[in-house]
Amino acid sequence: QHKLCMIPGPVEFHEDVLEAMSTPATSHVDPNFIPVFGEVIEMTRKVVLSQAAQPIILSGSGTLGWDQMCNVIEEGDEVIVTNTGYFGDRFGECLETYGAHVTAIRVPVGHRVTVEKVKEAFESIKKPVKMITMTHVDTSTGVLGDVKGIAAYVRQHSPETLIVIDAVCAVASEELRFDEWDIDVVISATQKALGAPPGLSVVVASQRAIKVYENRKTPVRNYYSNWGKWLPIMAAYEARKPAYFATPAVQLIYAFHVSLSQILAYGIENRFAAHREASVQFRMALAHLGLKPVAVDETCAANGMTAVWYPEGVDAKLVAQMAGQGVQIAGGLLQPHAPNYFRIGHMGLSVCDPNRKHIKKVIDVLTASLSQLGYKA
Ligand code: PMP
Structure with missing residues (x-):
């Protein structure tokens, strides 16, 4: 599936x-x-x-x-x-x-x-x-x-x-x-x-x-x-x-x-704007959950993806937990920090769809999975 x-x-x-x-x-x-x-x-x-x-x-x-x-x-x-x-x-x-x-x-x-x-x-x-x-x-x-x-x-x-x-x-x-x-x-x-x-x-x-x-x-x-x-x-x-x-x-x-x-057809300038907007939406959702991006501030935060530190008490089990609910995210990549963070893409189709249903789904499943792993926002 x-x-x-x-x-x-x-x-x-x-x-x-x-x-x-x-x-x-x-x-x-x-x-x-x-x-x-x-x-x-x-x-x-x-x-x-x-x-x-x-x-x-x-x-x-x-x-x-x-x-x-x-x-x-x-x-x-x-x-x-x-x-x-x-x-x-x-x-x-x-x-x-x-x-x-x-x-x-x-x-x-x-x-x-x-x-x-x-x-x-x-x-x-x-x-x-x-x-x-x-x-x-x-x-x-x-x-x-x-x-x-x-x-x-x-x-x-x-x-x-x-x-x-x-x-x-x-x-x-x-x-x-x-x-x-x-x-x-x-x-x-x-x-x-x-x-x-x-x-x-x-x-x-x-x-x-x-x-x-x-x-x-x-x-x-x-x-x-x-x-x-x-x-x-x-x-x-x-x-x-x-x-x-x-x-x-x-x-x-x-x-x-x-x-x-x-x-x-969508327009390249519109793409830039849509990615900026979606990334702000995404980082606001993270902030709401009490999560911190790896990028230290807004000026250096990518608009098409975000790397996020695991909060206290959560680890790479989050990736499997979300996969079990139909959403594939990625683990960390940069050593020696890799076990301490995860990565989510928010680009292309997922951003240009006017309903942004992929973005909504990833935020919903992230919220639910964190809670299932015992994390309280
Ligand atoms: N540079 C960057 C910034 C990348 O994200 C990637 C792939 N994740 C690569 C280079 C290498 O591309 P590929 O895996 O398609 O060979």
Whole structure:
């Protein structure tokens, strides 16, 4: 039996998205499929609010977006990783695989990285910094990064540094303006606020990032992720022409086409507003129950998910208790704190449904389960 999936991704998707997955076997160069992929590329660009950036949509998960940074990183490059949890650690580890020299900016759990800390990091590195990464929402802590503020600082003080955003848990739920904020790479995946099943890596790269790839001195040490293979394929689909490097996930592209169409029909600004509103509603319900988010204040609380400390006397049994009542939430992820908190997703369909019945249900089942476990609000 299906449990309402309220983890911070994969999240519930629309039945039309599910139906689009059941397309019969279709050639990846079928004249009916080519324009669908072409439109997926165009709609992805619109969702991140860009005019000219290059979407690269590959079979794979969000992690493949990190790996694609092998296209711009060369041995010994300096990289600053702003780290607000588990996914910052992992992103840094991935970049080191490709020879980057990583300086991590760490902050206490639940806090965001400030512009001041970024300034200090730039000052401590005596060489040019090739890239700075930010996790827009670290899904392990529910901390929302200051992408706008940090990007503005970096662009002014180190104009050549590539600004790379891990927005796996943020695209289509958190305010993100690719062109206006002058971002270089956005990394995402389909299974969160983008509203489709897992299985597609969604990267959007600026023309500046592509230039850095084109001017690199050493070969890319990765085969599948190599932009040299994929850029002509993306261009071909967008020009409604057949092309092949590796088989796209045809049915997922159909599904993603439906979810992107829904997102744009709803309106991207309306999405930002709806997620803000729903997250306030959700945190008010938590406060009412006497529960505390991991994110230390409203300015750094994600709008698409919340990590919450277990109250006195409650532990990970809460996850099973809620699952028994048809709602799947997630446990903690960031060690050594993982046993002390849980995580709930409130994004995409669950937020854009005018009745917000998923949100109401998760709050009701949370309230009942806490009480069943002996907790008194
Ligand atoms: N970054 C963030 C912020 C994430 O939330 C996730 C997935 N939870 C990833 C990267 C990795 O994505 P995937 O699991 O799809 O490989």
